[in-house]
Amino acid sequence: MGVFSRRGLLLAGGGAASLLGLPATARAQSAITLKIGLVVPLSGPSARWGGFASHGAELAMKQINAAGGVGGKPIELLKGDSQGTPVEAVSAARRLISQDGVNVILGDIASSATIALQPVVEEAKVVLLNGASSNPDITYKAGVGGFKYTFRSYPTDELRARVILQYAAEKRGITKYAVLSVDNDYGRGAIAFSKKYLPEFKATILSEDYYKDDETDFRPVLSRIKSLGAQSILMYGLPDTTRLIVRQMLELGLAGKVTLAGNGEFTYPDTIKVAPSVLNGAIEAAAWSPDLASPRSQKFVADYKAAYGTEVPNVHSYTHWEALYLLAAAAKAATGTGPEALRTALEQVDYAGATGRVHFDSHHQAELPMIIYEVEGGKAIEKGAFTAKVNYPT
Amino acid sequence: MPAESGTLDIQALRAGYGPLEIIRSLDLKVEAGEFVALMGPNGAGKSTLLKSIFGMATVTDGRIGWEGQDLRGRKPGHILRAGIAYVPQGRCNFPQMSVDENLDMATYAAPKGVGKAERDYVFDLFPILRERRRMPAGYLSGGEQQMLEMGMAMLLRPRLLLIDEPSVGLSPQTIQKVFAEMIRINQAGCTILLVEQNTRKAMEVASRAAVLRLGQVIWTGPPSAISFAELGEIFMTGRLPGAPDETRGQP
C-alpha cells in the first residue's frame, strides 16, 4: 500500500447532483444507451445478499429514468439469477449478453462468480462493473493486469484492514485481538491483509475463528475469547450475524470487556439497539453507512425506505444504486457508442459519489475511501475518511 | 344374487398391479364353510387373487360377490368390516410391538375396537399367545409369529379367511400345528381360501382344490378326485392328462 492520506470527509458529490438536475436533452448527442444486466443471487440461501443489491439497482433505474434517462434514453435493467455460483452466474450473464444484448454486466456478489464472469465479458466486449466482491484477484488481473472490461467500484479490503488496525492502535491502544470473521473470501481475505499490517502496529492475534454464513451459535468461541483476555474482536462479518454475536456477547458478559473492530454493520442504529453496552467503543471501517452525513446519501436512504417499506439499505444496496449513476455518468461522457467507448469512458470517469470521488486506477479499481465510525454513547460517530492507493503485485 | 352368508362368488375377474394384468377373466365360487386350496405354478395368480379379493390389487373388470355385495373397489378396512380377513405371505406383524399391541392394531378397522371376549377367543385358539402377550412380536419363534398373525386375523371373527403360504420358512412340526389350527378354525364355521405351495399338505386339509394357470381357474374339485401326477401335468401343460384342449370348466 502506497501513500496513506487522511482527509476530511467528502460531502455530497456536486457532479452527481448536477447530473440529476440537468435537463435530459442538454448533453444527449453521443450518449450510449445503457442496457444493464444485473447478475446477483436471487434464489437460494445467498438471495439474502442479492435482494439488497437488486433493490438498490432498481431504485436507481427508476430515479434516473424518471429524470429523463441517459441522454433522453431510459436505462434498461435486466436481472439474472446467479445463486452465488460460477455456473449459474456465467449462464445468466451469457444469456443477458447474447439474448438480451446488454452492454453492461453489474455483479456478482460472490467473488468466485465474479471471477468466472471476467473471461466471459472480456470475450464479449461487455463492461463488467462489480460493486461487492472482495477478492483482490479481481482487480489484480483487471485493467493493465489483463481483463480490460472489468471494473470494481468497491474499496479493497486491504485498505479496510489497514485503517482499522491503525485507528485502533493509535486512538484506542488496542493491540491484542481475537479474530472472529465470516468463513468466506471476504472474512478470510480481510484477516490475511490484517496479518500483513499487524507488526506495523505491534499488534497480535490471540485466536482465530471463522464462522459459516448460516452459523447461529457463537457461545463456545466467545467463552474462549473471554478467557483469553483479548482487548478486541477483529471481525469482518455479516451484518445479520453481527447482531446475533453481540447478543451472545451480552449473554456471556463480554460487554465492556471486549470491543468489536472491523466491519459488519456494528455501528448501525439497529445493531446498537440490540446490545448498546456491548457495542460501545466498537470501531468500524465502512465503504458506506446509512448514517453517512452526506446529503446525497441521506436522500438515498430516505428514498430507499420509501420504496421498500421499512427495509434499511445495506452497503450492497448503496453500491449497486451508485453503480447505475456511475454508469450513467460514463455513458454521457462517452465519445462514440460502441463497447470500446463505454470502457474508455469508465476508465476516464471522474465521478462524485456519496462517499467520495470515484476514479478508476490502472487496474480498474476505484479509489474509494473507507469511513471510520466509532460508537460513543450509543451513537455512531464519523471519525474520518481514508483513502490509499493499492500496491499491485507484479 | 341371493345374499348368502359366507358365500364368495367371483365372476370374470381381471386384476393385476398397475398396467400388469395377472388375473385374466377368472370365475370362482366358494360356499360357506368350505376350505378351498388354491394351487398352481408360480405366477398363476394365486396370491394376486387373494389380494384382489382383499382390495389390495388393481381390479379392472369383473365382480367380487360377497354375501350379496360387490367388493370391487373397496378398501381393506371396509372388507375387514364385511367379515373377511387376510393373512399374507411373509411376516405381517409389528416386530417391535408386544403381542397385545399387535392385537390392538389388528382391531384398527373395528368401529369400536374389540373387547376382552374377542381377545380371549384368540387366546383360547392360540394359548401360547396369552403366555407371550407382553413380549415383542419380533422375539417370538416363526411358528408363534404365524399364529399371532392368524390370531390377529381371527380377532374380528371373520366369516372368510384368506391365507397366503402359511408354511413358508417353518419347521415340519410347526407346519403341522399351523395346519391343525386352520382346520379348527374352519370347523368353527369360518370359510377358508388358502394359497399353499406345499401341494401335498394343502390337499390333505382342503375340502376342495382349485387349480390356477395363467390367471384362470382351469380345474376345481375335491382333492380326492385328482392324483398328484395329474396335478403336476396340469401345472405344466394346463391340461388334464388325456383331456381335450379346452378342458377348463367345472367337473
Place this chain on the structure above:
Amino acid sequence: MLTDVAVNGITAGSVYALVAVGMTIIFGVLRAINFAHGEYYMLGTFGAWWAIETVELPYLVSIPAAVVIVGVIAFAIGVLVMRRLIDAPFQIGVVATLGVSLVLQNVVILVFGGSYKMFDGGWIEPVDIFGAGVSQQRIIIVIAALVIFGGLELMVRRTRFGKTMRAVAQNIEACKIMGVDVPRVVTGTFVLGCCLAALSGALTAPVTGSLYGGMGTAITVKTFAIIVMGGVGNVGGTLLAAWLLGLMESAVAGYLGLQFRDAVAFVALIAVLTVMPGGLFSRRERF
C-alpha cells in the same frame, strides 16, 4: 470454560433435537429423506416474524400462530406430495422433497423479499448458571425440548395415533391389511413433524436474531447427521444424539476453532457408523 462448553452444548443440542425429531418420525413412517425439512423450520421463523410484524401479535402468541400456519402448509404438502411417496422408491422422495424445498424457499423470497429480516421478540436477558451466562430464551428452549420429548414418548406409546405411527413405521404392508388408513397416518405424522420444526424455528428465532428464505438448508444437512446417529426413527435416541452433537460441537468450537465445527457432525457420523452401523442407540426401539 468447561461449564460453558456443557451449557452451550445442551442448549445448542436442544435446538437440533426439536428439528431432528420431526424428521425422524417422518422418516419412520415414510422411509423418505425429507430434504425440505429445514424449510419448515424456516417457515416457522417467518410465521412468528410475520405474526409479530404484520398482525402485531405478542411473541408468546406468535409461536402457536407460526405452528398453525406451518401445520396448514404441511397438510397441503402432505396431501399433495408426501402421500404419494408411500409406495414410491426412495429416489422419488429425494427429488420430490428437493422440489418442495426449492418451492418453499423461493416462494418466501418472492413474497417477503430476499434480504434478511431482524427478529424482535423473546426474552434474551442473560441468567447466570454455574458461572456461565445463558439467555432466558435458551432455558425456555431446553425446557421445551424436554417437555416435547416427554410428550412425544407418551404419545407414541399410549395413544392410538402414536401406536399407529409405530405400526406404519414397522410394517406398512401389515398396516394396510389391518385396514389402517396409511395415507392419513402419513399425513398426520408429516404435519406433526413439520409443526415440531416450526416450533423450533419460532422458539429459536429470538436467539438467531435474523431470518431469510434460504436459512433452512443448513439445518436440514445437520439434522441428517443427528437422525442417523440417533438410530433412524428413534425418538429418545434423537434427543441424546442431538445433545451429544451439541456438546461435541461446543467443545470443538471452544477449544479448536469455529471453522471446524460443521465437520464435527460428519466426522462423528462416519466414525460412529464405522463402529456401529445401526447408529449409537438401538434401532430396535423405533420411535
Place this chain on the structure above:
Amino acid sequence: MGSDMRLRIGGFAGFLALLLVAPAFLGEYQVHALIVSLTFLLPALGLNLILGYAGMLSFAQMAFFGIGAYVSALMAMRWGTPFWLNFLAAGVVAGVVALPLGIPALRLRKYSFVMCTLGFAVIAQTLAKNWVSVTRGDLGLSNVPRPMLGLWSGGIEIRGITSYYYLALGLSVIAVLAFLAIVSSPAGRYMIAIREDETLAASVGAPTWRYRMAAFVLSGVFAGCGGSFYVHYYTVISPTIFDPYYGNTLLVIVLGGGVGTLGGVVAGSFIFVALSEVLRVAPDIRMIAYGLLLIVVVFGCPEGLLPLLMRKLRRPTHAT
C-alpha cells in the same frame, strides 16, 4: 430386442450428429448451455453408476468433482501440465480418495450411506477452506489456465466457446463409451445383479462388496474428470463447489432423466439444464417453477423422462 437396439444406436448417432452441427445454428449463449449440460454429464454418469447400477445414493459425487477440479487447477497452475494429464490425474486422485471412504461407507444401509457421503462433502469443504497454503482457502484459485492441448507443454490453447464445446463433446463421447464398456462388462452385469437382488447375488457368489466398491471408485473417477473440465472452463474454483447446489443438480439429472439407463442420464443432462435456462425468462419465479416441475416430473414419470419417451416412441410400432 434387435429393433430396440437399433432404435437406441440410431437415436444416439442421430443425437451425436445433431450435437456436432449444433454450434453452427446456435448463439453463444445456447452453446454455453450445451457446455453446462456436458459439464454435468460426467459426474452424472458416475452417479448413475453408483446409484443406478449399485443401488447406493451418493452425495460424495460433488466432492469428487471438486477434488478433481482442485487437482487439475493446481497442476496446471503450478507445473503448467497439459490438459490431458490434468484430466487423467483429476480422475485418478478422485478415484483414490473414494477408496478409503468406501471401505466403511459401503457396508452401511442405504440411508446411512447417503448421510456418510453427504458428510464427506462437508468434510472436503472444510478441508478446502482451511488448507490455505494449497487451496488458498476461501479466496479460491482463480485464473486457472485454459486447456492446453499439447503433448507436454505448449500446443493449442482452447479459447473460444465453440472450441470449448467441441472439447466438452469429445470428452463426453469418451466418457459415454467408457460407461458403456463398464456396464456391459461382466463386472457391470454383476452390479446390475446386485442392484436387483443383493441377497440373491451374494448367494450365487457375487462378491457384492467388491463390485459396489468398484462402482463407487469409478463414480469418483468420472466426477473427478468432470471437475477437471469444469475448472478449465470457468477458470475459478473455490470451496463453494462443495455446496449442495451442484449435488442437487446432479440428482435431478440422474433421477429425473432415468436412473440406471445411459440414455436417460444423457437426456437428463440436456433436458434439466435447458429447463433451468428456459426459465430464466422469469427470474423472480424461476426456482419456484423449477421446483414445481421437478415434483410434476417425478410423479408423472417415476422411472425418469427418457424411459417414458422411449415407451411413447415404441408403442406405435407395436400397434402395427
